[in-house]
Amino acid sequence: MxxxxxxxxxxxxxxxxxxxxxxxxxxxxxxxxxxxxxxxxxxxxxxxxxxxxxxxxxxxxxxxxxxxxxxxxxxxxxxxxxxxxxxxxxLSTPEEKLSKQKRIEENRSIRLTKVNHENTSSILTDIDQFCLLQISNAYQTSIESIPSASSVISFDLLANKALSFTTVTEIDKISAMKLINFIRLIPEFESLNEEDRITLVKSNLVTLLIVRDLLLFDRQHQIVYDDNIHMTKQSEREKFAQCVKSLCILFYGYEEMQIYFSCLSNIIDIFDKDPLIIQLLLIILLFERGLSINNEQISILFDGKRIFDVYSQYVELLFRYLIHRSSFTKAICKMLHIVESIFQIHNHAQRYQQLFQSKNDYYFIDPLLKSLFQIK
Incomplete structure (x- = not known):
């Protein structure tokens, strides 16, 4: 009143x-x-x-x-x-009007930033935060689960071009084993029956090997570093990566390696140097069905619905994480770029598999790689 x-x-x-x-x-x-x-x-x-x-x-x-x-x-x-x-x-002078307008715009920007922060700060639940931490820890554990390539392969062996095939396949084997160890630390993967786990790994691990390289790729020098956390000297890490690059050029060909590095260069900026985005993408592509490079195997999944639900769960988690990092609008744009990059990664995975299958030295290939690259 x-x-x-x-x-x-x-x-x-x-x-x-x-x-x-x-x-x-x-x-x-x-x-x-x-x-x-x-x-x-x-x-x-x-x-x-x-x-x-x-x-x-x-x-x-x-x-x-x-x-x-x-x-x-x-x-x-x-x-x-x-x-x-x-x-x-x-009366305000033109300069004062411009200054006032500038302050208004700055204040508006501050308010919008504050609103976005308030809106995005709560987008990730406690369960989401815990899940992201588990993923990061799982990947770190997988890196340390077995010795890195630079720990078991000497520079003398890298310099021996006659053994390029054996050395390159050994490096691929170590990378594949670390990825498998990472995958096995994902609870949703371990909850699947054995047949589905084997099918997903055989169908998607070649693609995951390429995504993993994004975590270690140096665009400036066009090399992929080893993930040896004990090799602290940058000069040694770069020397080893350059030697591996030379062997890969000898094994796959210069033109193919240029195409591969160009592929990595084109898509690496999408991930903003955030390893967690790439680690989430590893899990998403593991459970992906329709775009697998071996679609004939995907059709025999026993629990396809469960796998699709897990796939959707991690896609949604990635989207929420992107919103948390920026804003809803930017997250949508980022997701569209990630989808586009997935097609590029799959195309190169098919190319990678075909190149590997074209080699005749099957006798020296590890059984794990024979299974992954569908070599009979």
Whole structure:
């Protein structure tokens, strides 16, 4: 009740205000005096205009200025504005207007950022946070689960080009085993029956090997580092990666390796150097069905619905994580780019498999790689 009385008093006070220039109804102070909206805008437009440029309608500079007059003498109206106490020094200069507009935009940006932060800070549930932490820990555990290639393959062996086939396949085998160890730490994967687990690994692991390289790829030097956490000297890591690159060129061909590095270069920026996005993508592609490079095996999955549900679960988790990192709109754009990159990765996985199958030294290939690359 008291609030209504207060609002009523405020309205009456405003109704009691009259413009000092035209005596019309006014609501507030403008440029130092109480004025109506019309006189306020008139003064804003003309305050800096020289009086010499304005001519009096009757030539006597004493025209009556009232709110109910259709036409008012501009010279006399401006003079009355000044005489009534309106001040042109209260006008903003173009520089001040620009500065004010800039501050408004900055404040708006700050408010939007704050709103986005408030909206995205709660997008990840406690379960999501725990799941992401488990994924990160699982990948780190898998890296340390077996010795890295740089720990078991000497530089002398890398320099022996006659053994390039054996060395490259050994490196691929170590990478594949680490990925399998990572996959086995994913609870949803371990809950599947054995036949489905084997099918998913055989169908998708070649694709995962390419995604894993994104975590270790150096676009500037066009090399893929080894994941040996104990090799701390950058010069040694780079030397080993360059040697492996030379062997891969010898094994797969220079042109094929250029195509591969170009593929990695084109899509690596999508992931913003965030390993968790790539680790999530590893899991998503593990449970993916329709785009597998071995679709004939996907059709014999025993629990296809369960696998699709897990796939959808991790896709949604990735999307929420992307929103958490930026905003809803940016997350949508990022997801579209990721989908596009998945097609590129699958295409190169098919190419990679065909190249591997074209080699004749099957006798030296490890049984695990024979199974992954469908070599009989």
């Amino acid at each position: 008291d609030k209504k009385k207060s609002v009523g008093k405020m309205k009456r006070r405003r109704d009691d205000l009259y413009c000092v220039v035209c005596e019309g109804s006014a609501s507030c102070h403008n440029f130092g005096q109480i004025s109506c909206h019309s006189c306020k805008e008139f003064f804003r437009r003309n305050a800096r205009t020289s009086l010499e440029k304005l001519k009096c309608v009757n030539g006597e500079t004493n025209c009556q200025i009232r709110f109910d007059m259709k036409s008012k003498c501009q010279r006399c109206r401006l003079i009355k504005c000044f005489q009534s106490g309106m001040r042109k020094d209260h």
